[in-house]
Amino acid sequence: MLSLAFLVCVLCSVLVWIKYGRDKSNIPLPPGFPGKLPFVGHAYTLFKYLTDLHELMKFAAEDCAKKGGVTHFYFGSELYYVILDPQDALTAANACLTKHYAYELGKDWMGDGLIISSGEIWKRHRKLLNPAFTLPVIYGFLDVFNSQSKKLVRSMEPHVGKGLFDHFPYMKHNALETLCVGTFGINAIDDKEFTEKYMESVNEMINIGINRAVKFWLQNDFLYRLTGLKKKEEEVIKSLHAMANTVLQKKKAAIKNEALNNNSEYETTGTKYRAFLDLLLELSKNGVMTDSEIREELDTIIAAGYETTSNQLTFALGLLGAHPEVQEKLYKELVEVVGSDKDVEKDDVNKLVYTNAVLMECLRLFPSVPLILRYVDKDVRLKNYVMRAGSNCVIFPLASHHDQSWGAHTDQFRPERWLDGDFRNNKEFAAFGLGKRACIGRTYAMVSMKVTLAHLLLRYRVKADISKIKLKYEFIMRPVSGHEISIERRT
Numbered sequence: 249m250l251s252l253a254f255l256v257c258v259l260c261s262v263l264v265w266i267k268y269g270r271d272k273s274n275i276p277l278p279p280g281f282p283g284k285l286p287f288v289g290h291a292y293t294l295f296k297y298l299t300d301l302h303e304l305m306k307f308a309a310e311d312c313a314k315k316g317g318v319t320h321f322y323f324g325s326e327l328y329y330v331i332l333d334p335q336d337a338l339t340a341a342n343a344c345l346t347k348h349y350a351y352e353l354g355k356d357w358m359g360d361g362l363i364i365s366s367g368e369i370w371k372r373h374r375k376l377l378n379p380a381f382t383l384p385v386i387y388g389f390l391d392v393f394n395s396q397s398k399k400l401v402r403s404m405e406p407h408v409g410k411g412l413f414d415h416f417p418y419m420k421h422n423a424l425e426t427l428c429v430g431t432f433g434i435n436a437i438d439d440k441e442f443t444e445k446y447m448e449s450v451n452e453m454i455n456i457g458i459n460r461a462v463k464f465w466l467q468n469d470f471l472y473r474l475t476g477l478k479k480k481e482e483e484v485i486k487s488l489h490a491m492a493n494t495v496l497q498k499k500k501a502a503i504k505n506e507a508l509n510n511n512s513e514y515e516t517t518g519t520k521y522r523a524f525l526d527l528l529l530e531l532s533k534n535g536v537m538t539d540s541e542i543r544e545e546l547d548t549i550i551a552a553g554y555e556t557t558s559n560q561l562t563f564a565l566g567l568l569g570a571h572p573e574v575q576e577k578l579y580k581e582l583v584e585v586v587g588s589d590k591d592v593e594k595d596d597v598n599k600l601v602y603t604n605a606v607l608m609e610c611l612r613l614f615p616s617v618p619l620i621l622r623y624v625d626k627d628v629r630l631k632n633y634v635m636r637a638g639s640n641c642v643i644f645p646l647a648s649h650h651d652q653s654w655g656a657h658t659d660q661f662r663p664e665r666w667l668d669g670d671f672r673n674n675k676e677f678a679a680f681g682l683g684k685r686a687c688i689g690r691t692y693a694m695v696s697m698k699v700t701l702a703h704l705l706l707r708y709r710v711k712a713d714i715s716k717i718k719l720k721y722e723f724i725m726r727p728v729s730g731h732e733i734s735i736e737r738r739t
Contacts (some may be wrong), residue, residue, distance in 0.1 A: 260591060278329070278633045281311060281321035282437050288677035289322025294464070302721040305619060309647035318633055327639040329624070334676035336630040337643045341620065341682035343628040348621035348640055353467065354457055354551070355722070357485050359540065361548030362688060374688065376536060377545065380527045381688050387432055387594045393696050394591040396426040397703035404735065408708070412732040416562045424450065426696065429552045431524045432495045446491050450550060453484045456720040457657050494542045499525055500532075500539075549689070555724055556616040557693050561700055562608060563614040566731045567661050568705070569712025574663060575705065578606055578739075582702050592699045603698050605666035611679035612654070613661060618646030618725045620681065645678030646725070707737040 281290050299437045308330055312319045317333030331337045346366040360369045362377065379385070400422040407413045435471035456477060460466040472478045525546060531537040537545075568575040581602045586592055592600075620643040628635040635641060650658040653676070655665045680687040687693070704710075710733050717730035 255609045258725055272392070275634050275636050276640050278318040279310065279315040279320075281319055281330070281353055284322060287324070289324055289326075291323050293321075294323070300720075301609075303718050305644070305646065305721055307640075312644070313647065316632070318630060327636060328636050329633075329639060329641040331630075331641060331643050332579040332651070332652070333631070334648045334653060334678075337645075337648050337678065338682055339630055340622065340624075340628060340635065340641050340643060341552050341678075342684055343626070344622035344624050344635075344641060345685055346623040346625055348623055350461055350621060351654045353461055356481070357457070357488065358548045358551060359544035360521060361544040363548050370685075373541070373545065376531055377528075377688060380524060381692060383691060385527065386691050387597075389692070390592065390594060390699065392426065392430050393699035394703070396422060396429070397700045401703050401707050402702065404704075404708070408735055408737050410734075412734050414732050415565060416558070416731065419558035419561045421447070421552065422556040422700075423473050423561070424550070427553050429523075431546055432492075440502070442491065442495075446488070448669055449484055449488050449491070450554070453481070453488060454551065454555065456481050456484065458497070461723055470628040488547065489543065492546055493539070495525065496529075496539055496543060496546075496707070499529060499665055552685070552687070553689055553693065557697055559616040559724065559726060560607070560610055560614070560693075561697055561729060562727055564610045564701060565704070565710050565733050566712045566714045566717065567610055567613070569710040570714045571661055572711075574606065574661070575710060578602055578701075579705050579709075581654070582706050584703055586706065588706060592702050597695055597698060600698055600702070601667070602663065603701060604694070607694065607697055608666045608677075608679075609661060612649045612677070613651065614719075614725065615645045615679040616724050617679075617681070617719065619644060619723075620678070643678065643682065645682075648676070648678060707738060709738055 270713060281293070284290055284571055285292060297307070308319075308321075309332060312330045312332045317331070318336055319330045321328050321330065329340075331340055332344050346380070347364065351364050355364050358364050360373070360375055362370065365373060400418060403422070404415065424444055424447045428446055432442075432446075460472065460477065466472045466477065469478070502737065515540065525542070528537065528542045528545060533543060568578065581600060585596050585599045622643070624635045624637060624639045624641055626637045652658070655668075676682075680690040680693070712733040714730055714733070718728040720726050720728045
């Protein structure tokens, strides 16, 4: 299988070379990645690290750091710029708004949702959706966040005093369920098992997409169909679209019958909120968004949101368990602001200053999206180089967050850097993306994580040793081992 993959890699590189030919631009390049070969460029290096892309990313980042923060490599005849320098990364992100073609792998599922789309479609959707992610709207979800966080606390109760366990699956399940409930609105769904079914399908679809993205030979349609994965993907997408369309039509029918006009809030397990679907349907009243566009954005919200927030909470608990002094300082703030037996309220959110610093430091050290890929559609001037039009660029938040501009000891977990330094509004902070295409759900993510962390830390004392943590990169960064925690009930 590996031999076949290598042959396909070489063949694809040669075909790209034949199609596009040698780059004849006179614009000088930054230092190059070592070991370029004729025709294939550096593609063989990707093959070498095929089973550990996280190591490849670290190797490329270290090489780039040694050479000044900007380097280049070739995949076949395709030119890629690697950028670590924080200022150059921000420049590139703002100038290059078109996503890399790799993101097209998710188009059959998410269509022209915000993650996939570019150009005028992206600009229109972003403008339309911005009001749905404002702080007042997010505060409307506090009851959902509190209810779901308490559910998470209860689910972890059997592990109290039982030693190390893998908390990652608990974080993932809770984050996805929270997004499904908050996106669709549970009371509009007759089938009580809908959320579970949808979560299973989302999980399956993301795993299929990641598998295809990482094993680049599967990006060839013929080989992809030959493996049977294409058929499986079509089945899962059909199921996801059918479920989303079912909820969409039920909501529209309810609005038409004025069932929602007198009660625009939904209640589940004692909580009240307005689902994102209801907010998006307001955009369809005048034909601003079609049913298909609404469904695509709903799929995008869930796909983009649940893995990232669950990953960050997994890393946060590991870091806090390994740094008891930070955990106790955080606990003290939670007791003072929230209280020991109370939900997190709107007025509490901004008062949780140290909690915010802890989460920001977790995001700096372990960004869920450690790599950003963009297409360079025009010449872009960086500080010392010019990126050529028609090339691609790779931005490394994981590495740029260790730049000396972040203060001393950037490899250490030190939330105080967000209190002592001027980093709170740092435009070069890339954990939520960079520039104009930064994550629209940043506020949603931060508020939901604050609430979840508050409930967990008020109930449990966490212990961990992450000195031997192992990570895996598959478009997002996941913990593989060494991240496990143990919990004790606080008296």
